Amino acid sequence: xxxxxxxxxxxxxxxxxxxxxxxxxxxxxxxxxxxxxxxxxxxxxxxxxxxxxxxxxxxxxxxxxxxxxxxxxxxxxxxxxxxxxxxxxxxxxxxxxxxxxxxxxxxxxxxxxxxxxxxxxxxxxxxxxxxxxxxxxxxxxxxxxxxxxxxxxxxxxxxxxxxxxxxxxxxxxxxxxxxxxxxxxxxxxxxxxxxxxxxxxxxxxxxxxxxxxxxxxxxxxxxxxxxxxxxxxxxxxxxxxxxxxxxxxxxxxxxxxxxxxxxxxxxxxxxxxxxxxxxxxxxxxxxxxxxxxxxxxxxxxxxxxxxxxxxxxxxxxxxxxxxxxxxxxxxxxxxxxxxxxxxxxxxxxxxxxxxxxxxxxxxxxxx
Amino acid sequence: xxxxxxxxxxxxxxxxxxxxxxxxxxxxxxxxxxxxxxxxxxxxxxxxxxxxxxxxxxxxxxxxxxxxxxxxxxxxxxxxxxxxxxxxxxxxxxxxxxxxxxxxxxxxxxxxxxxxxxxxxxxxxxxxxxxxxxxxxxxxxxxxxxxxxxxxxxxxxxxxxxxxxxxxxxxxxxxxxxxxxxxxxxxxxxxxxxxxxxxxxxxxxxxxxxxxxxxxxxxxxxxxxxxxxxxxxxxxxxxxxxxxxxxxxxxxxxxxxxxxxxxxxxxxxxxxxxxxxxxxxxxxxxxxxxxxxxxxxxxxxxxxxxxxxxxxxxxxxxxxxxxxxxxxxxxxxxxxxxxxxxxxxxxxxxxxxxxxxxxxxxxxxxxxxxxxxxxxxxxxxxxxxxxxxxxxxxxxxxxxxxxxxxxxxxxxxxxxxxxxxxxxxxxxxxxxxxxxxxxxxxxxxxxxxxxxxxxxxxxxxxxxxxxxxxxxxxxxxxxxxxxxxxxxxxxxxxxxxxxxxxxxxxxxxxxxxxxxxxxxxxxxxxxxxxxxxxxxxxxxxxxxxxxxxxxxxxxxxxxxxxxxxxxxxxxxxxxxxxxxxxxxxxxxxxxxxxxxxxxxxx
Numbered sequence: 012x013x014x015x016x017x018x019x020x021x022x023x024x025x026x027x028x029x030x031x032x033x034x035x036x037x038x039x040x041x042x043x044x045x046x047x048x049x050x051x052x053x054x055x056x057x058x059x060x061x062x063x064x065x066x067x068x069x070x071x072x073x074x075x076x077x078x079x080x081x082x083x084x085x086x087x088x089x090x091x092x093x094x095x096x097x098x099x100x101x102x103x104x105x106x107x108x109x110x111x112x113x114x115x116x117x118x119x120x121x122x123x124x125x126x127x128x129x130x131x132x133x134x135x136x137x138x139x140x141x142x143x144x145x146x147x148x149x150x151x152x153x154x155x156x157x158x159x160x161x162x163x164x165x166x167x168x169x170x171x172x173x174x175x176x177x178x179x180x181x182x183x184x185x186x187x188x189x190x191x192x193x194x195x196x197x198x199x200x201x202x203x204x205x206x207x208x209x210x211x212x213x214x215x216x217x218x219x220x221x222x223x224x225x226x227x228x229x230x231x232x233x234x235x236x237x238x239x240x241x242x243x244x245x246x247x248x249x250x251x252x253x254x255x256x257x258x259x260x261x262x263x264x265x266x267x268x269x270x271x272x273x274x275x276x277x278x279x280x281x282x283x284x285x286x287x288x289x290x291x292x293x294x295x296x297x298x299x300x301x302x303x304x305x306x307x308x309x310x311x312x313x314x315x316x317x318x319x320x321x322x323x324x325x326x327x328x329x330x331x332x333x334x335x336x337x338x339x340x341x342x343x344x345x346x347x348x349x350x351x352x353x354x355x356x357x358x359x360x361x362x363x364x365x366x367x368x369x370x371x372x373x374x375x376x377x378x
Numbered sequence: 379x380x381x382x383x384x385x386x387x388x389x390x391x392x393x394x395x396x397x398x399x400x401x402x403x404x405x406x407x408x409x410x411x412x413x414x415x416x417x418x419x420x421x422x423x424x425x426x427x428x429x430x431x432x433x434x435x436x437x438x439x440x441x442x443x444x445x446x447x448x449x450x451x452x453x454x455x456x457x458x459x460x461x462x463x464x465x466x467x468x469x470x471x472x473x474x475x476x477x478x479x480x481x482x483x484x485x486x487x488x489x490x491x492x493x494x495x496x497x498x499x500x501x502x503x504x505x506x507x508x509x510x511x512x513x514x515x516x517x518x519x520x521x522x523x524x525x526x527x528x529x530x531x532x533x534x535x536x537x538x539x540x541x542x543x544x545x546x547x548x549x550x551x552x553x554x555x556x557x558x559x560x561x562x563x564x565x566x567x568x569x570x571x572x573x574x575x576x577x578x579x580x581x582x583x584x585x586x587x588x589x590x591x592x593x594x595x596x597x598x599x600x601x602x603x604x605x606x607x608x609x610x611x612x613x614x615x616x617x618x619x620x621x622x623x624x625x626x627x628x629x630x631x632x633x634x635x636x637x638x639x640x641x642x643x644x645x646x647x648x649x650x651x652x653x654x655x656x657x658x659x660x661x662x663x664x665x666x667x668x669x670x671x672x673x674x675x676x677x678x679x680x681x682x683x684x685x686x687x688x689x690x691x692x693x694x695x696x697x698x699x700x701x702x703x704x705x706x707x708x709x710x711x712x713x714x715x716x717x718x719x720x721x722x723x724x725x726x727x728x729x730x731x732x733x734x735x736x737x738x739x740x741x742x743x744x745x746x747x748x749x750x751x752x753x754x755x756x757x758x759x760x761x762x763x764x765x766x767x768x769x770x771x772x773x774x775x776x777x778x779x780x781x782x783x784x785x786x787x788x789x790x791x792x793x794x795x796x797x798x799x800x801x802x803x804x805x806x807x808x809x810x811x812x813x814x815x816x817x818x819x820x821x822x823x824x825x826x827x828x829x830x831x832x833x834x835x836x837x838x839x840x841x842x843x844x845x846x847x848x849x850x851x852x853x854x855x856x857x858x859x860x861x862x863x864x865x866x867x868x869x870x871x872x873x874x875x876x877x878x879x880x881x882x883x884x885x886x887x888x889x890x891x892x893x894x895x896x897x898x899x900x901x902x903x904x905x906x907x908x909x910x911x912x913x914x915x916x917x918x919x920x921x922x923x924x925x926x927x928x929x930x931x932x933x934x935x936x937x938x939x940x941x942x943x944x945x946x947x948x949x950x951x952x953x954x955x956x957x958x959x960x961x962x963x964x965x966x967x968x969x970x971x972x973x974x975x976x977x978x979x980x
Contacts, residue, residue: 203933227927231928251935267935290938308944350905372905375947378947378951
């Protein structure tokens, strides 16, 4: 049976962060939350009728927003509903995003009970000045308490989200955060260069010229520092912004970069099912991928992975040779291959660490 | 000639924005020619572009019937004139077709330089002037002062000048009566030899060239073979008529009348404004005075933008040319931009209009190079070359000296800006001839200025330094020897010919620096540093560097991001397509226009 990843969106937060471009609201009443979960349950049921027979679900990802803001019984209800309407593999990866300050020992236990086996904590930084600059409502100390509690509650697969190039950030403060994070020993660390998204307070500040942006060369210094330190600590750098202990890569997220089917449930959630991309309101979308869409998405998402793309996979999926399809772009790629930013081997193509720095330019060749 | 008694041929002259077109609309409306509901705003300005810019580029003429208070019906031939310094010659020929002119002066603004310039043109043609004060409905109108100003400056009696508001339709009747009484009826011998003036010509897809003409003597009818005396060409007349408006065929056009002639003429260039029409088998003795072959004053390269077809641009230029005798073009090649055209214009406004029309009416994307005037290059062997394209400048060692065109500029400004404008003219290498104080706290400055200093943005600078009150009129007077140099631009050490320009030695440094700074803003970061240099010969006089970019990456790309990020990549790829590749350097199209927008304050 075909494998499926399910993403469930929970658009509630304690407060909206200054950099966040996701669909979410700060503050929701109990009644709103209850109504929301009810509609999610209905959606899951409906999708279950359409896809439940065809697929076996091997990953579930409850994201947001801040799913941990929901009273824990709701998480149980949602996952029970998924298991009722779909076949969920025994070894399925069931992730949930959370934020410090929303976690208690009780609800952590309840998540475990509900079947969550991977916890992602959006700490962003272990430097309180940075956290303040981001508009986060928690402190580094809140996180440390939460991390220990999560371990005690039995989570043996934890991700920390970190961010760098925050206004005021220096390589020194970043290194400190990295050191502390590594010392705590999570199984997975995501490390994002701060991205200014339209429609966020940071974007407005940026437009007004008030945004204290970290220069690109410092940004890159922080990026490469993170990779170096994470590798030294035994993590695999497996995607542009992700590293994990061997075998602990996020299986759900890998689907996004390998063009595997995933079903997004909840407002704004996106799905990719059988070559069709669609999204729920308010980001409504429906697009049946053409051959060109499929091949270009295969390449630009695949190149996000350090392993890159494999010609055999390409041939198997599309029935044509990679260079048969993209031969006309070869000339444009030559400078990147010569500079070592793009690495061509017998098996495939991948970006080097330096290639990641300017990956858009290379990926744009394939769209 | 009794029929002539009831004809009035006149123009409306005014400074830009003084309400000429609105007044023309009102007159047309009041004479009952066009019902109010069918009026488009500003009837005579028939191109969208003109309406948007509030200026008249191409003349429109209308024949109106006015029932005067004396009980008689009069035929008014209202000949509109273009309203910008680039089109002085066309204005003068339109005026030559008239016996009188309505002088519109904005009662809130008073007399301006261009009003004066147009009045002088009208007086040169011995026209009777009918002054009228417009915008009388506005609180800031000061009709008495304005009248005094007109009397003092122009020396015409304003006692009886109608006070009108074209916008509100006030005083139009008074004005029409004044036209009847002040503008003389035409005279001329309808039985004499044909002598007619071409004051405009337009291309019509079905009829070919339509000549707009004023008959001075004789008459013309279908079947006549006419001769255009200056171009010495013969044509058989296939249609004559009047503009009512729109073409309304008549049996003949007689002395004193204004109308149109169709005679299977293929290009407007063959029916030049100012030329004299006569009968081929019975020509008149001499041509009408005042004919000039219009000269292009400003040249620039027009190239198809990336992805645009050469043939498409060529077709469009040809179409524009059949209707615009003052616009010239010929093929040229640039190492940077490939195949394109060198185009000649009356002035910078004319150039902007053509480029805008290419973009809007023909949907073409084009790249324009730095505008240039025509330089006279005298070589060591004594021979002369006229150079319109800086790239074609002979080698420095072969040049004895270079001469540049000088214009006489009349600038009218409120007194308080005198210092600022004298400084501007000084800075633009102007020589003051004299200045005079005129009524209403104004000053008229008379300068000689090199044309290449005027074409960039002199008019914009004048406007901004006088809060919009300054006005300018200029005409070519002579060539003058000058210390000119060719300024080249190098990107990543490679010369890009499309950026080359000829400038005065004293300006080279500032201009070079400006261009480098501007290009630095516009050229995107590459993976390597891009040096931008301005050089005279081998000597680099300014330099900037576009830093290399270090980061171009999407940090987060999860399920919902893929479609959006893909669009971002597609946009990036599109942007790259619109770039011009010079060696390893990619330059956006807009770089070529941006370096023209010279800002003094930088």
